[in-house]
Amino acid sequence: MTVSQAAASNPLSEILLVTLAQNTRNAARHLGTQPSEVKNQAIAAIANALEANAAEILAANAADCEAAQLAGIAPALYARLKLDEAKLKGAIAGVRDVGRLADPIGVIQIDRQLDEGLILKRITCPLGVLGVIFEARPDAVMQISSLAIKSGNGVILKGGKEAIRSCEALVKAIHQGLAQTEIDSSVVQLLTTREETLELLKLDQYVDLIIPRGSNSFVRFVQENTRIPVLGHAEGICHLYVDRTANIQKAIKITVDSKTQYPAACNTIETLLVHQAIASEFLLEAASALQSKNVELRGDERTREILNIAAATELDWVTEYSDLILAIKIVDSLEAAIEHINTYGSRHTDAIVTEDSTSAQTFLAQVDAAGVYHNCSTRFADGFRYGFGAEVGISTQKMPPRGPVGLEGLVTYKYQLVGNGHIAATYSGTNAKPFTHGDL
Numbered sequence: 496m497t498v499s500q501a502a503a504s505n506p507l508s509e510i511l512l513v514t515l516a517q518n519t520r521n522a523a524r525h526l527g528t529q530p531s532e533v534k535n536q537a538i539a540a541i542a543n544a545l546e547a548n549a550a551e552i553l554a555a556n557a558a559d560c561e562a563a564q565l566a567g568i569a570p571a572l573y574a575r576l577k578l579d580e581a582k583l584k585g586a587i588a589g590v591r592d593v594g595r596l597a598d599p600i601g602v603i604q605i606d607r608q609l610d611e612g613l614i615l616k617r618i619t620c621p622l623g624v625l626g627v628i629f630e631a632r633p634d635a636v637m638q639i640s641s642l643a644i645k646s647g648n649g650v651i652l653k654g655g656k657e658a659i660r661s662c663e664a665l666v667k668a669i670h671q672g673l674a675q676t677e678i679d680s681s682v683v684q685l686l687t688t689r690e691e692t693l694e695l696l697k698l699d700q701y702v703d704l705i706i707p708r709g710s711n712s713f714v715r716f717v718q719e720n721t722r723i724p725v726l727g728h729a730e731g732i733c734h735l736y737v738d739r740t741a742n743i744q745k746a747i748k749i750t751v752d753s754k755t756q757y758p759a760a761c762n763t764i765e766t767l768l769v770h771q772a773i774a775s776e777f778l779l780e781a782a783s784a785l786q787s788k789n790v791e792l793r794g795d796e797r798t799r800e801i802l803n804i805a806a807a808t809e810l811d812w813v814t815e816y817s818d819l820i821l822a823i824k825i826v827d828s829l830e831a832a833i834e835h836i837n838t839y840g841s842r843h844t845d846a847i848v849t850e851d852s853t854s855a856q857t858f859l860a861q862v863d864a865a866g867v868y869h870n871c872s873t874r875f876a877d878g879f880r881y882g883f884g885a886e887v888g889i890s891t892q893k894m895p896p897r898g899p900v901g902l903e904g905l906v907t908y909k910y911q912l913v914g915n916g917h918i919a920a921t922y923s924g925t926n927a928k929p930f931t932h933g934d935l
Contacts, residue, residue, distance in 0.1 A: 512694045516701035522681035523649030527621040531598040537676040538594035544672030555664035563657045571817035574759035576631035586637045593641040593884035599902040600647045606935040613914040619906045621647035623703040628653040630709035633661035638885035640683050646905040653686040696721035706888050728891035730841035731761030733873045736832040738849035739770040746848040747781045752872040755788040759817050762876035767823045768832045774825045790819045797825040812839040842891040844876040865898035
């Protein structure tokens with residue numbers, strides 16, 4: 496019986512979970528001191544083990560998908576849950592990409608002489624232990640485990656009940672890979688019950704950061720029930736604005752991709768804003784392209800004068816559909832589009848299609864979002880596509896890290912000061928010695 500299984504059936508589950516967290520923390524301390532080559536070897540071993548266990552992983556995921564369908568899972572969640580051969584191969588490639596990234600640990604950010612023989616350095620170091628809670632996203636196991644190991648952190652994973660078989664198969668393979676290396680497999684742990692989730696949120700002594708990945712209600716629940724810092728976004732209400740000078744064909748291609756390429760993703764557009772000067776010409780052709788992809792359209796009053804579609808209400812402007820549904824609004828100006836986005840958006844990703852560089856720069860400067868794009872799909876808001884190898888999640892908070900979070904969001908820093916008998920009294924009082932403060 497595993498620790499997590501015992502915890503689920505034992506009234507002392509809180510004690511067992513504390514022990515698990517302590518083990519993860521101890522393993523993480525050892526991992527955090529390892530050189531790059533050791534961590535890279537561990538990541539390569541994980542990728543090899545995932546490939547070797549691909550059939551078992553896919554079979555476990557198929558069982559999860561079948562059970563989820565019988566339980567009436569929502570289409571958006573099912574899309575995130577399903578792990579086919581291509582998706583698994585892509586995730587394993589992402590693991591290997593993490594191994595090729597520069598090591599974020601031990602980077603000297605400041606190297607400064609405060610005075611002769613008194614040297615200050617600011618050096619990057621791991622956060623410690625991550626608690627990552629996600630719904631039906633088994634691919635998150637691979638992304639987050641590889642990023643955690645590369646950044647010297649331990650990780651306690653809690654997958655949704657829909658993905659329990661998939662997560663167990665993936666972590667089993669990860670542990671097999673780590674067993675071939677110098678890294679303690681305790682750096683990656685898996686929880687399986689809701690009760691463990693609630694207890695995990697209490698472990699502020701052992702867990703340094705909580706990363707929730709799921710619906711807006713799920714993320715808000717996590718944010719409201721822990722004292723541990725939380726990195727995440729509650730909603731992905733993304734917008735695409737088609738400006739008056741937009742190239743029609745370019746705008747249609749970007750609109751269709753932003754909505755239909757993977758509608759369950761948080762970087763999919765939920766609202767389409769169109770300048771009134773181009774609305775008739777653009778919407779007739781765009782609607783046909785979207786409806787051919789089975790997108791349900793909802794529009795404001797002016798949009799419905801052009802298209803025979805359902806009426807959009809105030810609720811549509813604040814809804815993350817995560818499905819083939821798109822709300823459309825006609826606006827009078829670029830300023831009106833920016834005002835709408837900053838009022839109803841979730842600070843995730845918003846884009847403009849325009850051939851006017853001044854309008855583009857105004858949009859990029861004034862829209863308050865982690866990602867602001869010009870003439871491209873919002874679907875590019877992704878750590879893998881940004882070259883991060885993978886991501887632990889997307890943050891819409893103002894303080895960094897912001898947007899797709901890769902390795903840089905999993906490190907902190909410490910100040911190291913080395914002297915030779917130096918004391919503070921030397922640098923205070925009437926005859927205080929001045930600091931030199933010279934960067935080395």
